[in-house]
Amino acid sequence: MHALIAAPYEDEHLLLRADSPRAVKIPARRCMELRQAVTRAAITPAWLADTARTAWDLNLTGHRVSTVVRVRHPGRFRHSRGTWEINLGCDYDCEHCYLGEKRFEGLTRPRKKHLLRVMRDAGVAWLEITGGEPLVDPDFPSAYRYAHRLGMVVKLLSPAHGCGTSPP
Template structure:
């Protein structure tokens, strides 16, 4: 397995190390030098030895470029990031989950392999496994290994319940992801198990979290604040601080991706935060989302007009930018809005709020006191 990745990135070229969040910019001339050196069986050039020693503390002196550095070819388009719901199945049943009904279904292993090669060929460098719960998919270990072999920097979004499994943990220690983002649903078993609607969930999570932290994996905690666990918000923050891991908080619950509102009552009103004005995003242009069946969309919210990557391959992504632009147009209840220039949600998100008949205050300035609208 390679130790480094050299890859084009938009109009630049990067040097990366699997499992590390650090990236070094290198000139095009040095990228092409590595490409030639790998093909000709040459040793690592002096500049590479020095750069790697400084950035990651590894010594490549006398090492061949081939087998040490995976030099990736340019992608067809500008897509450098992607996220994949390997499966919607989950071992938790959280009442606030935006996925709604979580059916365990998706591609077979052959389809998953074709998808991962297509994602690589598209030029994706940063690749996120999510779900559902990705670690419960029977093909996850093989898919994770293949994504590593193809030269993608991997992030995991997980509930952490399977990190206590020695085989899963050993895989992640052998090939560490650049980050593992774990959702936290409470600070006590009573609250955690009630929110996830799974007895024993808290104990499984804490065992896996402790093992991952001791193993030195790069953990990031997402503190999910709802009306069921809001009384433990301070305790969750203190827990993250004791572990010495970074954490973020999420309290703004959205409707399901199907535009239904059963998730919204789980919000804790006093913990809702004011979103920053929406000024655009790279969805569909440099980023895309893939569902369990291999259908690519601009993001996890804007799933209309998806592209079947398994059958169409990379060529299908040529349409994604146009789809993104069309989905971002202010239509329906938002067309002609005088506050659209300072709107705090994108059009696909506003659409599912409207379909769910959610109160305006959840997503629109028109539903807020005038003194809060800026």
């Protein structure tokens, strides 16, 4: 799976790493260069290898761009962040919860994948998955991986991990 995501962000472009809060701004021409390198099966350019090493201590030297960078196209609506309640169910009984009966409801797996594609097409690069309790959703692992494959940095908001943490 790719180590970095190159994504448009408002009027700029960013390099992102899924497990890091750090982002690196890159000129639009560099993003275009990466897009072309993917189609040509080119090796990682020196500027990208240097940037990855400096920002994330990541060695990309000698790798094909297509194997290490997911290059995102501009979204239709240029939204960069999204939050998704993957389900309404929860196995906790918090006093402050708004869910009421906490029924385990949500979209089917195909509808979840469709929704993730819609968010990608809207331009979402950062996705926060919450619930209910997202970890009790049987489709959570596959939804998380699918969002990452689509080029999103995914964050988990779960009472089981403390609000606003990334999965282990």
